[in-house]
Amino acid sequence: MKTLILNSFDAAPQLIADSAVTTDSMPLFVPEGAWTGQVRAAVRIDRLGKSIKERFASRYYGAFTLVHCLLPQHSEIACGALDQSVIHGRWLPLPQAGVDVAITVGNDTTRTAVDIPREELHRFISLYSQLATFKTGDIIIFPTPLLQFSLTAPSALRAEVSGSEILNFRIL
Secondary structure (H helix, E strand, C coil): CCEEECCCCCCCCEEECHHHEEECCCCECCCCCCEEEEEEEEEEECCCECCCCHHHHHHHEEEEEEEEEEEECCCCCCCCCCCCCEEECCCEECCCCCEEEEEEECCEEEEEEECCCHHHHHHHHHHHCCCCCECCCCEEECCCCCEEEECCCCEEEEEEECCEEEEEEEEC
């Protein structure tokens, strides 16, 4: 399984180690120092594919979620460089249009909307599949954070999509 973090849809993706990716069933243990959290949207590849034509790319993904990325402040270390630093939530069927998202960190709630940038995603899937095979379970994390915040422990992060909980974990 591959997890790809995009810095833009036109640049090379960052490949994340399997040991960096986990679910929200465990708390996030924040190491000493200054840390930043980011919440981003992601899609999951649902079928095997190589050399995918752009017009067929929509057939290769069908679920989405939100992910939390742990980043050190004032450092060049990228998201996913540390074990258990990328936490993904429960997978939901891909929405046809934008969805409302509420992200709560501690006592602060941020409301935003997520819309899947389908044209850019299809172009990326087509280009990347010329170089590597997509496999069932591969994850593509979108480039734009929905929320970025300074992490303080103890705390908690909870995210809802259209009123349904998708991500929930403690920050210790």
